[in-house]
Amino acid sequence: MSITVLRLATALYAAGAAAYVVFFARPRHRRAATTGYALVALAFVVHAISIGLACSEFGGNEFFNLRGGFGLLGWLAAGAFLLLLRFWPIPSVGAFVTPLVLMSVLPGIFGLGPNAHGAVPAVVRLPSLKLHVATAIGGVALFAIAFGVALMYLLQEREVKGKRFGALFSRLPSLDALDRLNQRLVRSGFAIYSVALVTGAVVAKNAWGSFWTWDPQQVASLVVWLLYGAMVQLRHVGIHGRRYALLTLAGFVLVLTSMIAMGAVPNVTRHGGSFQ
Amino acid sequence: MSEVFLVGLSHHSAPIAVREQVALKDEVLKAGLRGLREVGGVQEAMAISTCNRMEVYVLADSAEPARRFFLDRASTADGHLYERQGSHAVRHLFRVAASLDSMVLGEQQILGQVKEAYGLASAAQTAGSVLSRLCNRAFATAKRVRTETDIGRGSSSVSQVAVELVAKIFGDLKGRAILLAGAGKMGALSAKALASLGADRVLVANRSRERAVALAEQTGGHPRDWDELPELLVEADVVIVSTGAPTYVIDAELTQATMKARRHRSLCLIDLAVPRNVDPGCSQIADVFAYDMDDLQKVVQATKTARAEEALRAEAIVEAEVMAFSAEREARAALPVLAALRRQAEEIALAEAERTLAQVGQKLDEKGRRSVEAMARAIVNKLLHGPTSRLKQAASNGDSTLPGAAAELFGIEEGLADEAAPRAEGSPPSVHMMALPEKR
Numbered sequence A: 001m002s003i004t005v006l007r008l009a010t011a012l013y014a015a016g017a018a019a020y021v022v023f024f025a026r027p028r029h030r031r032a033a034t035t036g037y038a039l040v041a042l043a044f045v046v047h048a049i050s051i052g053l054a055c056s057e058f059g060g061n062e063f064f065n066l067r068g069g070f071g072l073l074g075w076l077a078a079g080a081f082l083l084l085l086r087f088w089p090i091p092s093v094g095a096f097v098t099p100l101v102l103m104s105v106l107p108g109i110f111g112l113g114p115n116a117h118g119a120v121p122a123v124v125r126l127p128s129l130k131l132h133v134a135t136a137i138g139g140v141a142l143f144a145i146a147f148g149v150a151l152m153y154l155l156q157e158r159e160v161k162g163k164r165f166g167a168l169f170s171r172l173p174s175l176d177a178l179d180r181l182n183q184r185l186v187r188s189g190f191a192i193y194s195v196a197l198v199t200g201a202v203v204a205k206n207a208w209g210s211f212w213t214w215d216p217q218q219v220a221s222l223v224v225w226l227l228y229g230a231m232v233q234l235r236h237v238g239i240h241g242r243r244y245a246l247l248t249l250a251g252f253v254l255v256l257t258s259m260i261a262m263g264a265v266p267n268v269t270r271h272g273g274s275f276q
Numbered sequence B: 001m002s003e004v005f006l007v008g009l010s011h012h013s014a015p016i017a018v019r020e021q022v023a024l025k026d027e028v029l030k031a032g033l034r035g036l037r038e039v040g041g042v043q044e045a046m047a048i049s050t051c052n053r054m055e056v057y058v059l060a061d062s063a064e065p066a067r068r069f070f071l072d073r074a075s076t077a078d079g080h081l082y083e084r085q086g087s088h089a090v091r092h093l094f095r096v097a098a099s100l101d102s103m104v105l106g107e108q109q110i111l112g113q114v115k116e117a118y119g120l121a122s123a124a125q126t127a128g129s130v131l132s133r134l135c136n137r138a139f140a141t142a143k144r145v146r147t148e149t150d151i152g153r154g155s156s157s158v159s160q161v162a163v164e165l166v167a168k169i170f171g172d173l174k175g176r177a178i179l180l181a182g183a184g185k186m187g188a189l190s191a192k193a194l195a196s197l198g199a200d201r202v203l204v205a206n207r208s209r210e211r212a213v214a215l216a217e218q219t220g221g222h223p224r225d226w227d228e229l230p231e232l233l234v235e236a237d238v239v240i241v242s243t244g245a246p247t248y249v250i251d252a253e254l255t256q257a258t259m260k261a262r263r264h265r266s267l268c269l270i271d272l273a274v275p276r277n278v279d280p281g282c283s284q285i286a287d288v289f290a291y292d293m294d295d296l297q298k299v300v301q302a303t304k305t306a307r308a309e310e311a312l313r314a315e316a317i318v319e320a321e322v323m324a325f326s327a328e329r330e331a332r333a334a335l336p337v338l339a340a341l342r343r344q345a346e347e348i349a350l351a352e353a354e355r356t357l358a359q360v361g362q363k364l365d366e367k368g369r370r371s372v373e374a375m376a377r378a379i380v381n382k383l384l385h386g387p388t389s390r391l392k393q394a395a396s397n398g399d400s401t402l403p404g405a406a407a408e409l410f411g412i413e414e415g416l417a418d419e420a421a422p423r424a425e426g427s428p429p430s431v432h433m434m435a436l437p438e439k440r
Helices: A002-025 A030-058 A066-087 A091-109 A127-161 A167-171 A175-208 A216-237 A241-264 B016-022 B026-038 B064-071 B087-097 B109-123 B129-148 B158-170 B185-195 B209-219 B226-235 B252-261 B280-284 B293-363 B366-396 B401-409 B414-418
Strands: B003-010 B044-049 B053-060 B082-085 B177-181 B201-206 B222-225 B238-241 B267-271 B288-292
Touching: A002 A030, A002 A066, A002 A091, A030 A066, A030 A091, A066 A091, A066 A127, A066 A241, A091 A127, A127 A167, A127 A175, A127 A241, A127 B158, A175 A216, A175 A241, A175 B158, A216 A241, B003 B016, B003 B064, B003 B087, B003 B129, B016 B053, B026 B044, B026 B064, B026 B109, B044 B109, B044 B129, B053 B064, B053 B087, B053 B129, B082 B087, B087 B109, B087 B129, B087 B293, B109 B129, B129 B293, B158 B185, B158 B238, B158 B267, B158 B288, B158 B293, B177 B185, B177 B226, B185 B209, B185 B238, B201 B209, B201 B226, B209 B222, B222 B226, B226 B252, B252 B267, B252 B280, B280 B288, B288 B293, B293 B366, B293 B401, B366 B401
Parallel strands: B177 B201, B177 B238, B201 B222, B238 B267, B267 B288
Antiparallel strands: B003 B053, B003 B082, B044 B053
């Protein structure tokens, strides 16, 4: 049941992304952007329902492996995107962010069911676990949107600086707007990710007996946290624009590789799935 | 029959020396229009007066009064004037309003100027129903052209390009400063245009202190010393350079040092001088956006090419609107005859119905009486349906013989037709077919 609902959500995400791409190609059709927003919002709700159904159907353990994690990432990124556009109406961002959302949801609809059945083990069933999962994936979701925005910045910078005043030039927002948006996303993502680190340590104390055990996942998270922390600090010494955008790209690539490495290589970490 | 005539001259046909002789403004123009209206045969008059054109539109029997309007003011205008008549005059006005006849294709001001011209003629009470309809159609045409084609897109002047570029780098200029270095004319123009992005302040630096002060007054800025240039480069975010210096005023070395002092905040250098004043190597430096006159001109040129393509689509819209306007005007010409014909027929029908009711009315109830009236009206409708549609058809094809023949055949006088609009009291407001009662 949950998988059918998830497929519906994915179809809605795909339609929303398509609408945003159409808007980017033909900025005169403002309705494409509003349609895209409505579709993504609907997809977000349907996705939430599918997550709820999956938890009651399969016990919720599936969200602790790579596939489920990416699904949650797409869901929170969509939510963050919807919220972002409320306060910062730059609809052209949609053409860059919604395809990312779609891609992170896609793995979940292949295969017939979850690849990790069962309930979440009792040792980690703590209030701080919920907060840990939400903030870890929420922080990464913001980093993902920052990645899309940084990409837009680099494209626009190439146009502006290279004196190519073509279609991209007129469709992309100003460099200043993209730079500031990127900075805000990195800053808030970092703050949320910090909470994930602390709550993660609390859960680790319960499950593994110690706050810090140099588990590869812990080390990777620390590196990511330090990198984004450095970016927040570097802003004050004048790193911005192109170099900041490049750092944002690098940061997210690191997040992505560590996520995939921890999830795909067996027994490299005790984090997630097994908890032992 | 009177027609719309246009007599005028524009940047296409006349040099500025002639244009300025016939250019009239406001009250003088109003008086001129009233004077023109006094001339025999002239029913309506309107004039478009901009720095690039002076055109007089009249509803009259001939173009001669409008011609005289020009020649009385400047005999030199002879030979520069163009004349259009009927649908050609209509097309010309539509093209002007849609900015297809402008010096800068697709520029936005002309529509406002045409609206002003119409407003002026209305105020002078020289614009009647024909010119009003003509102008409203022209405005609608211009709006269609603007929304359905890309003729207004892009930047058509160097200073506009500069504004667009700066907007793509900084968004707006709130809290930022513009530095105007040098006293070139293009520089001052661009600085003014950039101020529209909301810049906090304009700093003006020039080798001659007096020129700096004068330029600062002109652009609403603050004069600064030329020697301060390195510090000014740190303070400002957008720098417009247009000095007469034969060498680089801002070289790569200075820019490097500036960027360090700015903590790498983005800097936009716009070099409007020829020979160039900004080292082209500056654009290699991170977070520096440097453009020279060539870069800006290229954008202007690209805009021109794109607009010329869009103009073809715009012409098609204009053509369709001209046809629609002409058809509407001719259909309107047949309306008085139609209205009179219909009124006459209705009067006869209702009078006959009344006579019948006077004889047999007491035998009928309210419903029955109404159905007798309805029947009379239905007969009128059915009888006139064919002639009505054929008259309208003939009129929109430009055939004026059929309405005339109809008037003669049914014995309708022209004078009577003109009063047709206000209906006779007591007659029903419309002549829709009424539904007959179920019982037959």
